[in-house]
Amino acid sequence: MDLKPRADLVPNTRAYEEIPLVKPTGFREYDARWLFGSEINLLGVRLLGMGLGTMLHERGVRPEIVVGHDYRSYSSSIKQALIAGLLASGCTVHDIGLAMTPMAYFAQFDLDVPAVAMVTASHNDNGWTGVKMGMQRPLTFGPDEMAALRDIVMEGRVTLRPGGELKLVPDMAERYMADLSDRPKLTRKLKVVAACGNGTAGAFAPEVLRRIGCEVVELDCTLDHSFPRYNPNPEDMKMLHALAEAVTETGADIGLGFDGDGDRCGVVDDKGRELFADKVGVMLARDLSALHPGATFVVDVKSTGLFLTDPVLQENGAKVDYWKTGHSHIKRRCAEINALAGFEKSGHYFFNPPVGRGYDDGLVSAIAICDMLERNPSKSMAELREALPQTWGSPTMSPHCPDEKKYEIVDRVTRHYQRLAAGSGQIAGLPIRELVTVNGVRVTLADGTWGLVRASSNKPELVVVCESPESEDMMKAMFKNIDLHLSDYPEVGEYNQKI
Structure with missing residues (x-):
């Protein structure tokens, strides 16, 4: 096999079956995304695995890695190609199977493994694939690491090593859900609509919410990789409108919408109003800064100006740092300045101890929102939102x-x-x-x-x-x-x- 990829291969040709196809623009700022078939083929994915394994060895990282895949029709085959490349580069691979991205991050801690490669295109349309990667938990690759990996792969500078080993971890989903639910149950009776857009979170989010004490109304939680109603994206107004309608029809206390790989959470209040994630971040910052006065929060440049001007945050002594958009950027910044939490307008939330482990997890975010309602038993989600200064x-x-x-x-x-x-x-x-x-x-x-x-x-x-x-x-x-x-x-x- 030729170890130097090309970006101009055409499907249904001999070259396509013999040469890796990798479009260099797929290496993005903090993860990798390609249109499967036209921008990367399975040989290209295998080469990506070789390149990632080579990079772990070159950086002195123990060559052990957690790998999982989301629920798309082609994700399992892409994961197998990635694993083949990682094994060829001498890595020990822990395959956790079908997973949400934060489940793979959790597995790094639970298995004491330094690296992660999660096969997911998140909320992207069908046809897209990608990999979220990291080698220093709880952080994921940023621009420097992605550029270095791109150069290794595109130049074919991979090193094949013996000693690769595959370890199957069939019970990681249960370990993950048990970890999230190992806590006192909510005393406030919350009726929650959980919307998953037929994405991977549908297999896990409703169960976790039930375990912490919520009454759950499921909306589009049956796994269906065709995404028949809408893309699982809590920034997409189509998904939020469907969630709002379900909240109104069922009289729920709150609606929680999860993206395709489960690392983001969108919110609809009890009046059926869609709440942008940055406003929910202000509400959570108010709640957490009351418990931790003087706490620092990192927010992305897409987020509301209320983080700087809100009188409650000012009274609680909260400090706010506006930073680059992107889950890797915010995650890394939270770790660098020891922030209690980070919030992105896209719905990625990052909680450091004692709330979380530093990575973005839509279910940890959902639980934090439920805990906020628990600590405010006389107020609805709508009332907490209405207490914020108004912006448009x-x-x-x-x-x-x-x-x-x-x-x-x-x-x-x-x-x-x-x-x-x-x-x-x-x-x-x-x-x-x-x-x-x-x-x-x-x-x-x-x-x-x-x-x-x-x-x-x-x-x-x-x-x-x-x-x-x-x-x-x-x-x-x-x-x-x-x-x-x-x-x-x-x-x-x-x-x-x-x-």
């Missing part, structure tokens, strides 16, 4: 932009707003107060209204988010300005959703 925010909106062009476009957008700010330009009649360029560009106006443009780290898209503490009209005016500017670039296409 957009959903996360993603116009298509090719992987090869998206970072260049964001750089050009950033320079546009830098020139506008330097020239005392205005948006909606207001001057620009601040530009944050740690991850794309976040433009804040004099009244606190802001808009963000960044490149998606795992899809050929841009990401646009807007919010205003003043009015819905100002939020829409901010988006109109961004949208009008993006229309100048022919590389920017249709949005997945739009206000």
Whole structure:
């Protein structure tokens, strides 16, 4: 087998069956994502396993790794190809079978294994595959590690070693669920709608919620890799609308929506209103900072400005650090500055001890939300939300932009707003107060209204988010300005959703 991949192979050819296909753009900022068949083939996945095993040896990491796969029609075969490559590179592989991503992270601790490779495309459409990787628990690969792995794989610099061993771990799901439910049961009777979009979480989330004392109404929890109703993505308004309808129909106290690999959680309150995950993060930060005064929280640049201005967080002495979007970025930042928790607008939440182990787990997040309601027995989820200062925010909106062009476009957008700010330009009649360029560009106006443009780290898209503490009209005016500017670039296409 040729160990140097190509990016231009065509299916149903001899070369496709003899040469690894790996498109280099699949190595993203903090995980790997490809369209299976057209951007990576099984030989390419095997080469990825060889490259990852080679990297563990080169970095001096004990060559032992946890591997699991999500519920897609092709994920098991991709995992087997990955395992074959890891074994060829001399690794001991612990195969935990069908799993949510946080179950694989848990297995690193439970089995005392340093590395992880979870085969999942998370919430991406069918056809996508990917791998979330790490070699220093609870952290996962960031840009440096992903770039190093890309170079090893794309240059074919893999080293084959003897000694590979496969160990099957058939009971990891039960060990994981037992660990989450080994706690006092809730005393508050909570009726919960658990929505899983027919993704992997459907096999585990309802059971865990029942074990901690919830009455559970299941919504789209039967595993079906065709995702017949909607993609399992708690940022997708279609999923949130379905969850809201179920909460209203059943009279539930809360709706909890889990993404395709179970590391994110979306929320609908008892009035059937969708709550953006960053607002839920503010609510959780209020709750946790009351228990841990002076706690530090990390939030991503897509998140609400309330983390800085909320009077309750200020009274509790909470410290807030805005950081790069992406589960690996926030996870790593939480560890670096010893933050109690980290929150992303996408619904990735990270809890360090005593709440969690530092990685993102949609079920740990769901339990934290239930505990918040337990500690506020006289208040509903809607009342806790209504206690926050009002802001008007957009959903996360993603116009298509090719992987090869998206970072260049964001750089050009950033320079546009830098020139506008330097020239005392205005948006909606207001001057620009601040530009944050740690991850794309976040433009804040004099009244606190802001808009963000960044490149998606795992899809050929841009990401646009807007919010205003003043009015819905100002939020829409901010988006109109961004949208009008993006229309100048022919590389920017249709949005997945739009206000």
